[in-house]
Amino acid sequence: MRMSELSATTVTPVPTLKFYLREHLLHAGERTSPNQSQYDETHVERVRLVRALLEVGGLSVAQAATVIGVLTDDSIPLSSVFGVAQRAVTMPAPLTRESRGDGAARIAELCERRGWTVYPNNPGLALAARVVDTYAELGVDVITEAVLEPYAEAADLVAGADLAAVAAAPSEAGMTTVVAVGTVLGDALFAGLRRIAQEAESFRRFPLPEGTPAPGTTYTDEDC
Amino acid sequence: MRMSELSATTVTPVPTLKFYLREHLLHAGERTSPNQSQYDETHVERVRLVRALLEVGGLSVAQAATVIGVLTDDSIPLSSVFGVAQRAVTMPAPLTRESRGDGAARIAELCERRGWTVYPNNPGLALAARVVDTYAELGVDVITEAVLEPYAEAADLVAGADLAAVAAAPSEAGMTTVVAVGTVLGDALFAGLRRIAQEAESFRRFPLPEGTPAPGTTYTDEDC
């Protein structure tokens, strides 16, 4: 397969593919001459993965390169893949400024309560602490036990499903892929489901007045 | 309070505040003369909110402006705030290309199974469908019932907590703020907790070999 064919099957412009090659998001093809290369199915899959990470996962090119590095590097043990993928995906900027509140302590307490044992450099600790502090700084003190507990329970449910999916993968390479892809896409999947559940729950709690903007069937996928 | 004082208390450069004024993220101060304005506590809170939306929530300036518009506009009924906030926050780009897979159908089926009644233009529907399709396109067919169900159950838990927090707000204005802030920060909070729970669950499923990189206490917030 030549580059133009790769471009056609992946619906990605040739200059973009060249850019991905430069950025090591895409591995080089097999050289047949100084200025010709052959691409194969692995390149098609890789481009699809890259576009999924960038478009659906919202990663930057640098983050995507890190994730792909994890998939490619055989020397990284499976047990580390989660950590590397998590760290690559979790935006680092907000975590730099050290928290001024008690968010870290609240999250640590939550971990203890739930029996969550994690390394102290788990990016989720800093992220969650930062969010709790931010709520406090905004004067929106809704982050009570009554909120944190359901969130934590939900996180446990999702993490259980995530790990079950990983364990179900046929090969170790498959597991690695599931971890990397699942870390990125899982956030988006949950965000979508949360929006749906929020609206449904909102209807349950605050029923519409007799006015009639009742939601029709759920399963209409036309929305323009 | 003059602009320099606002700048000092919010740790935000003056040019940035001017930029926020131009972009309508920050309301104008009270004019005392053609080139002087007074700012007050509402401006301090607003700047904090803006920075929370941008840094922690990861919104663009345009998205943040939409969210702030919801908070400011008294004519928007509370029942619509969720929808507007969700639509402002959910990234629109990935949703434009219509799904080629059966993701929409799978999500619709899930909604029916769980009794979720929502408007067909709920952004979560398109987002979740897109993610499901993306998994399929990547050949990672882990999105089975065994995964979707826990995710959905978790979404219900979180949405229940979200709505309870909203209902607990003292005033309608407070409710609006909780909705807008919670929609944005809730995603981040859950993402953080999910990372923690993933690692904890990973230790449960795949205990460390007798080698000793055992995670220490959970509640260390030093991570540099």
Place this chain on the structure above:
DNA sequence: CGACTATAGACAGTGACACTATCGATAGTG
């Protein structure tokens, strides 16, 4: 009163980022 700093408003500039375009030399193709 006058030096000095701060301010509003307008507008131009910056750096990061994700592409996108062009070019020259070569390679395959009808």
Place this chain on the structure above:
DNA sequence: CACTATCGATAGTGTCACTGTCTATAGTCG
């Protein structure tokens, strides 16, 4: 042998979130 495609390098584009500069005016201190 014309003609398109490709490689690699380099440069350019558009967007975004600021950031800097300028002018005219306002407050502030000695």
